Every structure is written in C-alpha cells, then in structure tokens.
Amino acid sequence: AQTVTQSQPEMSVQEAETVTLSCTYDTSENNYYLFWYKQPPSRQMILVIRQEAYKQQNATENRFSVNFQKAAKSFSLKISDSQLGDTAMYFCAFMKPYFGNEKLTFGTGTRLTIIP
Amino acid sequence: EADIYQTPRYLVIGTGKKITLECSQTMGHDKMYWYQQDPGMELHLIHYSYGVNSTEKGDLSSESTVSRIRTEHFPLTLESARPSHTSQYLCASTGLPGNTEAFFGQGTRLTVV
Numbered sequence: 001a002q003t004v005t006q007s008q009p010e011m012s013v014q015e016a017e018t019v020t021l022s023c024t025y026d027t028s029e030n031n032y033y034l035f036w037y038k039q040p041p042s043r044q045m046i047l048v049i050r051q052e053a054y055k056q057q058n059a060t061e062n063r064f065s066v067n068f069q070k071a072a073k074s075f076s077l078k079i080s081d082s083q084l085g086d087t088a089m090y091f092c093a094f095m096k097p098y099f100g101n102e103k104l105t106f107g108t109g110t111r112l113t114i115i116p
Numbered sequence: 117e118a119d120i121y122q123t124p125r126y127l128v129i130g131t132g133k134k135i136t137l138e139c140s141q142t143m144g145h146d147k148m149y150w151y152q153q154d155p156g157m158e159l160h161l162i163h164y165s166y167g168v169n170s171t172e173k174g175d176l177s178s179e180s181t182v183s184r185i186r187t188e189h190f191p192l193t194l195e196s197a198r199p200s201h202t203s204q205y206l207c208a209s210t211g212l213p214g215n216t217e218a219f220f221g222q223g224t225r226l227t228v229v
Contacts (some may be wrong), residue, residue: 033216037129047208089156095216104149104176104208104218108158 002027002094006107009089016113020067021077021110023092029053032096034068035104036077037087047109048090079112087114117145122207122221129197129228135149137192139207139226148190149218159206165190178197197228 008015014017025034036048051059051068056065063083067076079086092107120141129135141148146167151159151174161174165184179201180194190209194201207221 006118035218036217037134037218044222045208045218047217050216097216103161103164105161105175106151108157109156 002029002032002096002105004092004094004105004107007108008110009108010111010113012115015082015084017082018038018048018080019082021079021090021092021112023075023077023107025075025092025094027058027072027073027094027096029096030055032094034066034075035093035095036064036066037091037093037106038086039091039109040085041088045091048068050075082114084113084114084116087111120207120209120221122196122205122224124223124224125222127133127227129226131196131228132196135194135197135199135226137207137226139190139192139221140188141190141209141219142188143209143211143219144160144187145211145219146187147210148184149208149210150174150180150182150190151204151208152178153204155204163192175211190226197226199228200227202226 005024032053034051039045040049049061049064063080065078089109091109094105123138126134147176150163153159160176162178163182165171204223204225208218210218
C-alpha cells in the first residue's frame with residue numbers, strides 16, 4: 001500500500017516570500033502520479049499541480065513549482081511570491097494510474113498561513 | 117469551476133436517524149469517491165465507484181453505504197447516525213483514463229447529536 005507523509009502540520013510566511021512544503025511517499029510502483037491539492041477555508045478542494053513519475057522535468061504552474069526527487073521519493077511544493085489567497089490546507093496525494101484502480105491517497109496536510 | 121455538487125452543506129441530526137448525503141456531477145465522470153475528513157485533518161477514502169452498479173469500500177472502514185444507479189449520482193447513506201459519524205464528507209470524481217485530476221464537491225459537514 002502507498003503512504004504519503006507530510007511532516008509540517010503548520011507553516012506561516014510573510015506575503016511575497018517563498019515557502020516550500022514537504023512531502024515524502026512510499027511505493028514500490030515505477031509509474032504513478034503525484035499531486036498537490038489546495039483546500040481553502042470553507043471552499044472546495046482544487047488541484048494545484050500534478051507530476052507524472054516518468055517525467056524527469058519538474059512541473060510548474062505559474063508561482064507554483066515542485067521538486068520531484070524520484071529516488072528519494074520526495075515531492076515538495078514551492079510557492080513563490082506568496083499571496084494572501086494562498087492561505088489554505090495543502091495536501092500531497094499519490095495515484096496509481098491503472099484503469100479501474102485510480103484511487104487518490106492523501107497525506108495529512110499542511111496548514112499554510114500567509115501573513116500580511 | 118467543477119460541476120460536482122453536494123447537498124446538504126451542513127446537517128445537524130439526532131442519534132438513530134437515517135440520513136442520505138447527496139453527490140451529483142455533470143461531467144460524465146465514471147469514477148466517483150467519498151472521503152471522510154475531520155476538521156483540518158487528512159482525507160480517508162471510505163467508498164468508491166468505477167461506474168454504474170460498481171461500488172467498493174475504501175481504506176477506512178465505514179458504517180455508511182453507497183449506491184451508483186446513475187452515472188451522475190453517488191449518494192451515501194447512514195442507516196442509524198451516531199455521534200461518532202460526526203465529520204466532513206467530501207465527494208469527488210475523476211474522468212477518462214489518463215485524466216487524473218480529481219474534482220471535489222464543497223463537502224457536507226455532518227453533526228450527530
């Protein structure tokens with residue numbers, strides 16, 4: 001079974017600064033997907049960024065980028081130029097993309113607060 | 117904005133009552149999921165479905181049951197609610213094979229008194 005670990009329950013950073021959220025995972029699979037999801041207070045969970053394990057290039061979406069280290073099974077999220085709207089719970093998640101078995105396994109989450 | 121809806125958003129109900137949490141999506145997704153989440157905590161998969169008439173229990177044991185009679189509808193039922201069922205319930209769906217993004221509803225926050 002896959003496990004996802006987020007070792008930082010809470011983090012806070014000043015607006016406009018850069019913050020990195022950590023995630024490690026354990027799997028025996030070679031092909032899989034990793035995700036960062038954002039859950040703002042009282043709002044829907046949304047996808048922030050996705051990484052396919054077979055791609056060596058780190059995914060980037062505007063101010064959000066990942067550092068994917070496959071051998072170390074590490075998948076950190078970097079948020080640059082942080083904004084107040086980035087305040088949320090952030091969940092790292094893992095998925096095996098085999099047809100009929102696409103279940104997301106989530107980490108325990110990191111509560112990120114952006115300070116004005 | 118995701119086209120997946122959950123009702124009710126909030127529910128306070130007495131012990132022993134039967135409840136059904138509704139989840140509907142208009143994206144034609146085959147796969148749907150129910151997660152249980154305590155406030156500020158991780159998500160635990162309790163049920164999933166890969167299509168009509170297909171339902172499976174998730175990683176976390178739950179006394180709830182689900183049905184999938186129509187593609188767009190995936191309700192969750194508790195026959196006899198207990199205070200231990202107090203939690204937030206999130207419904208999600210994913211699309212075609214290879215399209216791995218999951219879309220989530222806004223959740224139902226259930227309180228059993």
